[in-house]
Amino acid sequence: MPLLDRDDCTLVIIDVQSDFYPPGRVDVDRERFDAMVRRVAWLTAVADRLAVPVVVTEEDPATSGHTVAPIREALPAGAVTLPKNAFAVWDNPAIAAALDATGRSTMVLVGIETDICVAHSAIQLHHAGKRVAVVDDATYSPGPAHERGLRRLAGRGIETLSAKEVFYDWVRTIERANTFHDAHGELTVPPGVRL
Numbered sequence: 039m040p041l042l043d044r045d046d047c048t049l050v051i052i053d054v055q056s057d058f059y060p061p062g063r064v065d066v067d068r069e070r071f072d073a074m075v076r077r078v079a080w081l082t083a084v085a086d087r088l089a090v091p092v093v094v095t096e097e098d099p100a101t102s103g104h105t106v107a108p109i110r111e112a113l114p115a116g117a118v119t120l121p122k123n124a125f126a127v128w129d130n131p132a133i134a135a136a137l138d139a140t141g142r143s144t145m146v147l148v149g150i151e152t153d154i155c156v157a158h159s160a161i162q163l164h165h166a167g168k169r170v171a172v173v174d175d176a177t178y179s180p181g182p183a184h185e186r187g188l189r190r191l192a193g194r195g196i197e198t199l200s201a202k203e204v205f206y207d208w209v210r211t212i213e214r215a216n217t218f219h220d221a222h223g224e225l226t227v228p229p230g231v232r233l
Contacts, residue, residue: 039197042171042207048140049085050127051094052149052156054078056103065180076229077176077201078148079108086114087222088208091140095122095133097155126158128166137168144169146204148176153187160196174198175228201228 054075059066085092092114094105099121104110113119118136127133137145145163147156147170156177160170172191179187188198199207205228209215219226 041210042144042146042204044088044090044208046142046169047090047144047146047208048137048142049081049090049092050137050145050147050149050159051078051082051092051105051109052127052147052159053095053097053102053122053151054106054109054149055096055099056106058097058102058150059180063180067180071178073230074150074176074178075106075108077173079112080225080228081146081148081173081176081201081204082109082112082114083222083225084205084208086112087218087225090146090208091142092117093127093133093136093140094119095127095130095149095155096120097122097125122155125155126162127155128159128162137163143167144171146171146173148173148201150177151179151183151187152177153179153183153190157187157190160191161194164194164196170196171204172196172198173201173204175200175230 096104120133122130124130145168147160149156160172164170174188209218
């Protein structure tokens with residue numbers, strides 16, 4: 039499988055919403071969840087700087103709220119946010135149309151939940167002929183469900199990689215990485231990653 043080509047990628051942010059995990063839900067590891075949100079926001083800002091289109095989904099926003107502020111604030115001006123009623127993004131006609139409208143065939147998935155909406159989306163997109171990359175440190179499910187979701191994806195031949203790996207696939211060379219870091223020093227490395 040070749041490296042990700044940023045000119046063929048769309049970043050798909052799945053359901054990272056304010057009320058998806060209500061306060062007091064005991065099975066949610068807040069530290070791990072908050073770290074995932076920071077990495078999604080970071081990758082969103084990187085996508086903006088590198089002109090990678092961004093499509094955002096919100097599952098039942100009337101109940102689960104809207105995209106969390108750190109991610110919403112990082113969205114590029116042209117980002118599309120759409121409601122999602124079926125678990126797989128591809129099974130929602132408006133979202134499928136928005137993904138097709140980007141003209142790109144590689145979908146980079148982040149968000150929640152790894153074992154349901156992210157997995158369903160990855161599998162359906164893959165089945166539809168798209169190249170799919172799931173960012174394993176920018177996805178989340180409570181407890182062991184995260185690892186189960188990643189195992190399911192691996193069993194289907196869907197690639198997983200880290201936010202850091204996505205960045206380096208997108209810039210490809212030392213010169214481009216240095217140019218990016220010089221221009222966007224606040225985005226040097228993903229949150230929680232040490233070089």
